[in-house]
Amino acid sequence: METTITSLIEELSKYLETAQITQNETLLEQHSKDESYHAPHKPLAVIFPKDTTDVQHITRCCSQFKVPIYPFGVGTSLEGHVIPNQPGISVDFSLMNNIVEINPEDLIVRVQPGVTRTQLEKELKKYGLFFPVDPGADATLGGMAATNASGTLTVKYGTMRDNVRTMEVVLANGTTIQTGTKAAKSSSGYHLNGLFVGSEGTLGCITELTLKVFGIPEHIAAGRATFPTVHQAIEAVVSVLQAGIPIARMEIVDEDSILQVNQYSELDLSIEPTLFIEFHGNKSGLAEDMAFTEQLFSDFDCTNITFESDTAARNQLWEARHNLAYAYVHGYKGRKMMITDVCLPISYLADAISHARLMLDIYGLPGGITGHVGDGNFHIVLMFDPHDEQEIQFAQELNEKVVAYALERGGTCTGEHGVGTGKKKYQQQEHGEALTVMRQLKQALDPDQIMNPNKIF
């Protein structure tokens, strides 16, 4: 492999500048891991493309030398997506971070894959626009598309797949394609856009994204509602969904997580299971939606409900929610974080969360439950001691039990984090014969297995 990488770098040097190719130890180290508990592996080199042409050269050269490519955004993955677990190169998109076009008339933007979520948000605000996919981390848009990320606003605005209109993708053989058009809908040919979003870099490198954006809603009201039990809170969520109230956000944070949030964000929230909710719309419509929600919540013994329509107060409320994972990392120094990520039909959600809490208690691991319960998606944030073999074992067993519970009820092992290496072992059970079809598609588009190999499959 050492002579191969030398020849590859020699070949790449014909097309790229010296500064775009590095084997610096610090950089290799930085590209060896993500934000999760997965074991790091250093790449042989890190390459920084500046444009699509560079990416074409990189894929052609890597194809020629059969060296794997591991695309890298900012490394906020939670399932090991960016880790080079076979000898290969890391392709870092941080130099491709231009917002190419903001088109308020068509409500679309074009961005390079290295643009981060908050970078885009800041720019869109100037136009009265926003992009509605908000995972906790300040991930790149390329990474978010690769994993079909979602977040707190997904219950109203959808996932990345729903908000990517088309992408430019460089395939393993160096060919560049557009996965869709700029039209709002199409019945023309196979839906490559849906296939490439969520394909985790295993079918090609995303080099540009055209995204849907939305006008910042005229009126926003956010609120917090507390309940005696998580079970009652979730039943309240289900009743709101069934009533068809167009909720924009609906998040559960359990007692343990409220405790972490209070400590990390210096807040004084009541230590009870809490729903964080938000409504978008016109003034009178919101008032009626809030009143109806309050009425439904009272059927489930809601202990307190407060609304904030002031922007600063709302932002503080959601910042607390978004910082939850970091609150745990901060609160349990020396421990590693594992985040489960199942998603189920909503009728099973309350019981699934009770089961998850029970598992946490049985295994005696510190952690709490949070999630985008409007979608049926919840997370256990659990903190384990990476030097304690039994705790590692327990954490893994717990994850397996939570996943098994979801799969037995028609759910999925990952609602938004993706498969990477962490969820590979559940793919056969979840997909059955469909996994064979996925392998056939991978084989058709990447016969030499150079695009992020050994991920998903």
Add this chain to the structure above:
Amino acid sequence: METTITSLIEELSKYLETAQITQNETLLEQHSKDESYHAPHKPLAVIFPKDTTDVQHITRCCSQFKVPIYPFGVGTSLEGHVIPNQPGISVDFSLMNNIVEINPEDLIVRVQPGVTRTQLEKELKKYGLFFPVDPGADATLGGMAATNASGTLTVKYGTMRDNVRTMEVVLANGTTIQTGTKAAKSSSGYHLNGLFVGSEGTLGCITELTLKVFGIPEHIAAGRATFPTVHQAIEAVVSVLQAGIPIARMEIVDEDSILQVNQYSELDLSIEPTLFIEFHGNKSGLAEDMAFTEQLFSDFDCTNITFESDTAARNQLWEARHNLAYAYVHGYKGRKMMITDVCLPISYLADAISHARLMLDIYGLPGGITGHVGDGNFHIVLMFDPHDEQEIQFAQELNEKVVAYALERGGTCTGEHGVGTGKKKYQQQEHGEALTVMRQLKQALDPDQIMNPNKIF
């Protein structure tokens, strides 16, 4: 081929009842065509599967004898999808028409592919639910998924692809897969669901669909607004979209089409470019949305706007819109209908429709413009004399010019009808290198080209 079909029928007879296999001339004739102008071709036989196992036997036998399969719902396609343009068998799903499960708690239903839109609607009404994809025709859900159908409600509720949660599909080799899960979202593996919806029977036969359903909105208000010109009407549409008003339906019907509607539905609507609109929500929210819309419309010289919240009046309004294509067929007896179907970024929509009207006038063909303008999708319904070579030529040229106009502006050649055979010639221009990728996927999953061959590609 004659001996092959005899052997195939002999083999199929081992698994199916005699009545499920027919070579009756009337039935062959009935399965030779769709509702459009495309030339009919009779199948060698028509097979009526009763369940998934039957479909597995059919695909295995057809694979063995390399006889093409042409899936058939009720034949409402407009682009020749169901036409056996190579010698093969038509597989008619009309016996697989059970609504398997209605699950109001999870807001999903399971149906067999032969269930029609109005059959489902009738049943869902009993539960206070509705399914939001409403093409004009009373198509089967299987056919609607195959073409990624959409309709008047798509601007709010999305296309078939957005509303199919998972499907059971029998592949060319007889393997049966589930394309997704029952969870509201997933980042697990490739998005096969999005790939199979809209694949027009070229990758497999749909044998069951799990669909999202919605509670019938608490309040619905529908209205009609007239404008001096189509251009102003479309500019009014764009302003409503940009203002983020959550419109549920937004349809244009031009003067010529209003004339047809009046005649066919015995109405007396003012002969002006008209927007048919609808709002779903709570009472006070609707009032505010309607007032804001009225205000925006007045900026574009709206001549009259009326709202109906009475159910019967609303139904009459939308029935008139839904019957538009039939109104043309009725109004121009002896002529054939061609419906164009482009979709563009909304900023180009007003000019695209002006261009379309100009083309109709230049070629001197009778017809009008209508469409789901909230999505940027519009149709020319044009009526040509099938015995007049020059009119046929003109109709085709017109279609080509309208498609070229859309493709040059980042649009698509088909917003909702699909490719079939009618839009094959535009695929290279629309998709470029991506078409090669589509071919590779087809080759991977149907190497013997037995699933609806020669469609899309």
